[in-house]
Amino acid sequence: MTRKDKKNSTAKEKRRIILNAAVRVFSQKGFHRCRISDIASEAGVAYGLVYHYFDNKEEILNSIFDENWGLLIKVIETVDEQTDRGLEDKLRDIVDFILDAYRLVPEVIQVVVMEIARSSKFLKKPQIDAFEKAFRKLAQILAHHQRAGELRTDLDPKLMAYMFFGSIELILTGYLLGTIEPASGEEYESIKKAITSICIQGLRAPAR
Amino acid sequence: MTRKDKKNSTAKEKRRIILNAAVRVFSQKGFHRCRISDIASEAGVAYGLVYHYFDNKEEILNSIFDENWGLLIKVIETVDEQTDRGLEDKLRDIVDFILDAYRLVPEVIQVVVMEIARSSKFLKKPQIDAFEKAFRKLAQILAHHQRAGELRTDLDPKLMAYMFFGSIELILTGYLLGTIEPASGEEYESIKKAITSICIQGLRAPAR
Amino acid sequence: MTRKDKKNSTAKEKRRIILNAAVRVFSQKGFHRCRISDIASEAGVAYGLVYHYFDNKEEILNSIFDENWGLLIKVIETVDEQTDRGLEDKLRDIVDFILDAYRLVPEVIQVVVMEIARSSKFLKKPQIDAFEKAFRKLAQILAHHQRAGELRTDLDPKLMAYMFFGSIELILTGYLLGTIEPASGEEYESIKKAITSICIQGLRAPAR
Amino acid sequence: MTRKDKKNSTAKEKRRIILNAAVRVFSQKGFHRCRISDIASEAGVAYGLVYHYFDNKEEILNSIFDENWGLLIKVIETVDEQTDRGLEDKLRDIVDFILDAYRLVPEVIQVVVMEIARSSKFLKKPQIDAFEKAFRKLAQILAHHQRAGELRTDLDPKLMAYMFFGSIELILTGYLLGTIEPASGEEYESIKKAITSICIQGLRAPAR
């Protein structure tokens, strides 16, 4: 019987528990409106323990961002490497990833979108860089397809990238706010398709 | 010579001065990171005077939102009434209004977008309603053009509205963050055109 | 037509209006819980005007005390001069004065008793002196009757005076709190009699 | 050697230390005139610790009241149960308790009497109820002796109870104010006797 079995949490797992608790309370009350003790009691630990695993409150938020935004970047990079696939497939992969994540862990998406991306002006350097990296990567992909003649060339690829993510983000916000009614499983698929399709048809070079 | 001329500020003007100061400090440091005293000293008034004109910090933020978001709603409503104009013109008016506002008073836009719209989940009822109203109005316009056969009918107009505003918003964020290089006057015009064009071509019903 | 007729308030009357308003709000909310602006709006004047008639908040309270406590002292002095009357009559006059005052202007009594007499430790010198004067005067009267053989001599007259006022005061408090049910006009008379009687004869049932 | 011995204060003791410090500063400066920081520095603890043990300033005052008024109620209840003892003994027990408490901890008595009992109109419900309970209990005792023929029946027992406590209270106030000179140990005993005796027999000199 290993130590892991005896205790239901190793150091790493404890950190995870705290992080998950933080996601929940951040999403419920907002980062600034919640206290370390809220996180601790949600996690079921003493609040002093939070400081064993994280230097301070902001670091918790940054950890959530790093971890999840990192996944997005990884998806975009993977997509970028698949040079043989079409633009539509690529964008669709990204949309799928984000919307699936939203379905599975909406709180995570909320925190990342509402608490971090949106106060991006006040992020620390590493987070700003990571934030920007996703846009840059996508812009690269778009530029590639521009050069391949699949996309209109009168537009800055970066601008397109921002519009793409902006579209997705505000739709998620609509869901989060409840001003767009939450979609059923089937609808999700059609929304994914819709987002991609709107972007593509808008971006696609006009047929001759 | 009236009293108004003698003194450089009437009650209403003092309120304005404080509100403008608040916009500046909110945009510089963020709502949660700035203190009432920051606003007061930026406005050049005593601490307590801020409370003479506003009940509390949040009311200041709400006033900024109400005032400016109200303008947006008015623009959308005006556009809605112009039944004889084409969709492209209408969207262009909205884009123009937002981007021109950004050029003139970027701090206002930043505060409205980053500090309020983005933490919309935590707004008070009247603000949530106002927030939603803009989307609903635009969705109405889009639905109208859908029925007129100008827009593809396979999409929820609300979804389109969210994508439209989302595109604009994240582009503004890019500007605010400096990750999109701020455009010169001329470029502004081309960006306005681009946003409208992307949206229209993407949304337009396929040519038969 | 005199100025007094034109305007419904001379300086002295304005002062009176403010003072009366102060009594009402002090009695409702308590001295520490009410603001100058409460007094002003109760009086129907601008709050700056309060400072024309009074130096500060505390002076208002002191004025209320001085004025009313002065009446009590006057009554006691008058009683003291009536050397030919019996002790019972004298005490009864004092009791009458206080209880009648309570019937007529309970708010005044409340403020004097609860806000001033009771925080007597923190009064200014002139008020402490006036406060004490009433007790000293009554003690003098009691001492006189002690020497005349009407009162037991085993007790300090001052102690008796304190007990006398203390009895009255806490009964009033009971009324003010509503823990003693407010008496009707007739009952008032019997209470006056009871207080005097208890002081002189005590609680014991008369021996048969 | 237990932890309790090593450290000079457990959680409960710390609370006690703060409460005692609060009694001292309340009695010196008055509740409204003292700040939390006064309590903290008097207790020798950090500002924030006071809030670790008490929700707010008022709760501190209420705790002092509850604790000490509770003792008074207990004494009255004990006295009430001793059905075989005479009225004089019973009243004497209550007088003893209060005056002994005053000798031992005059600050406590001052705070309870001057800061709480006297602003009883503004107390919270539980405190008002407790306040009234003491009077009700004593009135019950008096009513019992009334029925037993030991007390005059022409008086409301509640009224008597108020007079009894009122007498004691204002005497204590006289001490607190220094307008009655603080008694020596021996005098205390005679004062206790005097109060009881006056209540029962009144002020009148015994008929010869």
Add this chain to the structure above:
DNA sequence: AATGAATGAGAGTTCATTCAT
């Protein structure tokens, strides 16, 4: 006399963070 805008010290309260156990 009258107004109420303006001032700013003051006080309660919160809470991130540290640290002894």
Add this chain to the structure above:
DNA sequence: GATGAATGAACTCTCATTCAT
């Protein structure tokens, strides 16, 4: 690792008082 008592800076909000008009 774990706990939660202890710290104190920070910040909002209040309100008595002043003063220009």
